[in-house]
Amino acid sequence: MFRYRHWHFIALIFIIILNTPGGPLSDSALGGPPRILIRDVALILTMDPNLGEGELGVIEGGDILLAGDTIAAVGKNLQGSGARIVNATGKIVMPGFVDTHNHLWQSLIRGCGTGYDTNGWLDACVFPLFDPQIAPSCAETYAGVRLSTLDLINTGVTTVVDWSHGITAEFVRGDIQALNESGLRFVFAYYGSDNPAVIDDMRLVKQTLIDPNPLATFQVASHPGMEPWFLPSLQAMSDLAKELNMKLHVHLLENITQRDDQPIEALKMVSALGPNLLCAHSIHLTDKEIAILADKDVRIAHNPLSNMRLASGIIRLPDIEQAGVQVGLGLDGGTNDTNDFFNTMRIAVGLQRAVSLQADVYPTVTDVLRMATLGGAEVLDMNDQIGSLTPGKKADLIILDPGDVNFAPRFDWISQIVFNGQPANVEWVFVDGHPLKAKDRFVGVKPAVIVQAAEKAANRIRQDLQGLDHYFGADILCGFLFSGI
Ligand SMILES: [Zn+2]
Numbered sequence: 001m002f003r004y005r006h007w008h009f010i011a012l013i014f015i016i017i018l019n020t021p022g023g024p025l026s027d028s029a030l031g032g033p034p035r036i037l038i039r040d041v042a043l044i045l046t047m048d049p050n051l052g053e054g055e056l057g058v059i060e061g062g063d064i065l066l067a068g069d070t071i072a073a074v075g076k077n078l079q080g081s082g083a084r085i086v087n088a089t090g091k092i093v094m095p096g097f098v099d100t101h102n103h104l105w106q107s108l109i110r111g112c113g114t115g116y117d118t119n120g121w122l123d124a125c126v127f128p129l130f131d132p133q134i135a136p137s138c139a140e141t142y143a144g145v146r147l148s149t150l151d152l153i154n155t156g157v158t159t160v161v162d163w164s165h166g167i168t169a170e171f172v173r174g175d176i177q178a179l180n181e182s183g184l185r186f187v188f189a190y191y192g193s194d195n196p197a198v199i200d201d202m203r204l205v206k207q208t209l210i211d212p213n214p215l216a217t218f219q220v221a222s223h224p225g226m227e228p229w230f231l232p233s234l235q236a237m238s239d240l241a242k243e244l245n246m247k248l249h250v251h252l253l254e255n256i257t258q259r260d261d262q263p264i265e266a267l268k269m270v271s272a273l274g275p276n277l278l279c280a281h282s283i284h285l286t287d288k289e290i291a292i293l294a295d296k297d298v299r300i301a302h303n304p305l306s307n308m309r310l311a312s313g314i315i316r317l318p319d320i321e322q323a324g325v326q327v328g329l330g331l332d333g334g335t336n337d338t339n340d341f342f343n344t345m346r347i348a349v350g351l352q353r354a355v356s357l358q359a360d361v362y363p364t365v366t367d368v369l370r371m372a373t374l375g376g377a378e379v380l381d382m383n384d385q386i387g388s389l390t391p392g393k394k395a396d397l398i399i400l401d402p403g404d405v406n407f408a409p410r411f412d413w414i415s416q417i418v419f420n421g422q423p424a425n426v427e428w429v430f431v432d433g434h435p436l437k438a439k440d441r442f443v444g445v446k447p448a449v450i451v452q453a454a455e456k457a458a459n460r461i462r463q464d465l466q467g468l469d470h471y472f473g474a475d476i477l478c479g480f481l482f483s484g485i
Contacts, residue, residue, distance in 0.1 A: 033068030037080030045094035047388035096158025098376030101301035101330030108144035140457035141174030149182035189219035194236035225261035252279035306332035328376030342421035399428035
């Protein structure tokens with residue numbers, strides 16, 4: 001009896017080893033982290049000048065070895081015995097995109113108010129939803145955010161900053177649950193106020209829902225203005241961001257009418273100007289204001305697709321870059337026609353060419369590829385972890401297929417990423433060493449189920465919006481916010 005049990009135990013061990021991914025000699029069977037070798041890549045954009053040619057650190061022909069959540073090695077003829085092999089013959093590998101400003105719930109209002117500018121769109125599609133009677137529920141918010149996360153994975157975004165409007169406590173829970181389930185690396189920017197109940201909830205959310213997830217980070221969101229309905233909350237949020245040592249994330253001069261709010265003066269008054277301040281849009285800046293932002297090392301999230309769609313204006317990107325302000329790219333939620341990061345890069349380049357009549361104006365192709373990856377990571381102060389394929393950093397990367405009809409043939413692949421790339425070219429997406437998209441398909445999710453849930457939520461919201469006989473204005477929004485969550 002004892003002998004039988006002994007034999008049975010040994011056989012079981014063999015079965016376990018033989019069934020381990022990577023075969024009997026895989027690292028995980030030997031106790032190391034599981035390894036993945038991305039082999040025979042035609043072109044690698046490492047974004048690390050120490051690893052390859054030029055500012056983008058380009059390597060023609062090479063391999064990338066992942067060990068667990070980390071990039072272990074990048075170079076030619078890497079040995080990965082026992083590693084799972086991903087054949088990347090003829091493919092391009094680069095870091096995943098870093099989306100520095102988005103509102104993921106807004107996929108629920110896609111197509112809403114497309115004929116309006118920023119203020120009209122907010123009045124028609126966003127502010128009415130701050131009424132608790134028609135605010136997105138936990139499940140509805142979850143559905144919208146989950147849909148957006150799939151859209152982001154599809155286009156190759158691996159880190160997203162979700163500026164959440166924090167409409168209700170339930171809204172926040174649905175938002176974060178979807179993010180936590182997505183597999184994406186994310187930053188949750190919670191829009192709060194000076195209401196003590198809101199501040200308590202922000203602390204609770206950070207401690208219980210964000211901190212336990214190693215892929216998640218917290219930010220404090222607010223709106224800058226000198227008016228008495230903005231300033232106390234801005235002060236409270238600036239103080240909270242400092243106490244938590246997290247970034248304060250605001251919309252700055254997106255629409256020309258926001259000049260009336262005196263936002264720079266307000267940010268100065270609450271002592272928020274500094275490297276922990278992230279400003280979305282920042283379109284209508286004066287020379288003096290650009291100099292202030294540069295002097296204080298304030299960061300900017302540039303949202304060119306949204307700025308076009310909402311008739312917001314064109315950011316003074318060459319002047320901002322010249323002054324030394326760090327800028328990342330962002331998709332900015334439902335204000336976009338798409339969540340397509342290739343479109344965002346194209347438009348960031350194209351808008352400046354169109355307005356300056358110069359084809360070599362900042363940002364160039366090289367500039368925008370860096371801005372979309374390492375530049376975004378620097379803006380978020382996450383560049384020690386992500387943004388380049390430097391060994392030791394997190395394994396967040398994408399594999400592009402340049403053989404598709406929209407991308408081939410090869411002339412200058414680096415330029416073609418910007419001018420020809422589409423989400424359909426993104427064949428694999430890895431975050432923290434885990435594939436979220438593999439061979440053009442989402443891993444572990446059924447998109448149809450998520451689309452169906454979002455459809456149901458959006459249908460309810462659309463009907464409620466259309467049932468309103470008037471739209472609320474910005475002053476009403478503040479009333480809702482300060483009434484507590
Ligand atoms: Zn925004």
